[in-house]
Amino acid sequence: MHRRPRPTVGIVYPDHAAEDDYPFAADLLGVDLPVAHIYGTDLHAVPELLDLGSPAKLAGGAAQLAGEPLDALVWACTSGSFVYGPDGARDQVELLSRAAGGVPTTSTSIAFVAALRALxxxxxxxxxxxxxxxxxxxxxxxxxxxxxxxxxxxxxxxxxxxxxxxxxxxxxxxxxxxxxxxxxxxxxxxxxxxxxxxxxxxxxxxxxxxxxANQVTVRHGLELAGYTVGCPELGTLFEEEVDHGAR
CATH class of the missing domain: 3.40.50.12500 (Rossmann fold)
Incomplete structure (x- = not known):
């Protein structure tokens, strides 16, 4: 069950590229996916990715969403999360959750693992x-x-x-x-x-x-918000008959 007719999952997104995937998904699913942007160089290189996913930058993203009634929050960057390794990625989302007042939080890398396990x-x-x-x-x-x-x-x-x-x-x-x-x-x-x-x-x-990446980001964010919805247009991961209980 979810707390609101339209659950709100905040998206902390790096720079600009494919963020229009999120309003598309929000309209399709009948949910709210507000996007906050954080910035760095957009190079796919390890030092730049470590900087992009740093605690200070993620906290800045969370601060932009402080006025939203968040049910969950996602660091929507795969490379900026897995570059920290499994333990570092978990620490990353714990820090982000604290910055957002304790709401359930995940990242795209962790969401990939959750999606694979669910299927x-x-x-x-x-x-x-x-x-x-x-x-x-x-x-x-x-x-x-x-x-x-x-x-x-x-x-x-x-x-x-x-x-x-x-x-x-x-x-x-x-x-x-x-x-x-x-x-x-x-x-x-x-x-x-x-x-x-x-x-x-x-x-x-x-x-x-x-x-x-954007698919699993939305799915896991909604799961953390306690909300599941079938939408075959978004692929097998969103089919109603699949058990998505694993996180």
Whole structure:
């Protein structure tokens, strides 16, 4: 059950790229997803990502949402969370929760693990927009959670802004070309990539679930708010018959 007819999940989002995925999802699901932006260089490079996900910057994002009736809060940046490693990512969301007055809080990296567990998926193909060294850190994050990565593709794109300019056709082609027959799902880990409007097309292309960063961010945020809703347009993860109780 949820506390309000329209639950509110705050989104702390880095810079600008694909944040329009969130109002699209909010309208589709009948929820509120206010977005607060924090800023740094948008390079997919470890030092810059560590700075982007620093406590001070995340606290600044939480402060922007102080006037919202938050039911949950999400740090909507995969690379800016997994770059800290599993323990660091957990510490990150605990600090963010305290900055937001104790509301349930998660991050996109943690949301990916929650989504895979909810669907019972153990083997994945990763189609990452990042350079290889950053993509390898995401693989390590999933591996620590018990997920087997059977293949990894990296597009080697240096900035989030460039990822945000990829067309739907380019995204579909990238996901299709980097599936693997042994994978139970394809994981696409970048909140800078527009995916929510094409999830059904992505899943049709590969014939299996596709989990994308903005999709799992919304889903886990709503779960933490105590709210579940079926919406097949947003892919297998949002199908009503799937048990999403795991967090």
């Amino acid at each position: 019972g998926i153990e083997r994945v193909a990763v189609a990452a927009s990042y350079p290889r060294d950053v993509a390898d850190l995401f693989v390590a994050f999933l591996t620590d959670a018990g997920i087997e990565v059977v293949s990894l593709a990296d597009a080697g794109i240096d900035t989030a802004a460039e990822v945000g300019t990829l067309t739907a056709e380019q995204v579909v082609g990238f996901v299709r070309d980097n599936d693997h027959p042994d994978a139970q799902a394809v994981v696409v880990p970048d909140t800078a990539m527009h995916t929510l409007r094409i999830l059904r097309e992505l899943e049709k292309e590969v014939g299996k679930p596709v989990l994308t």
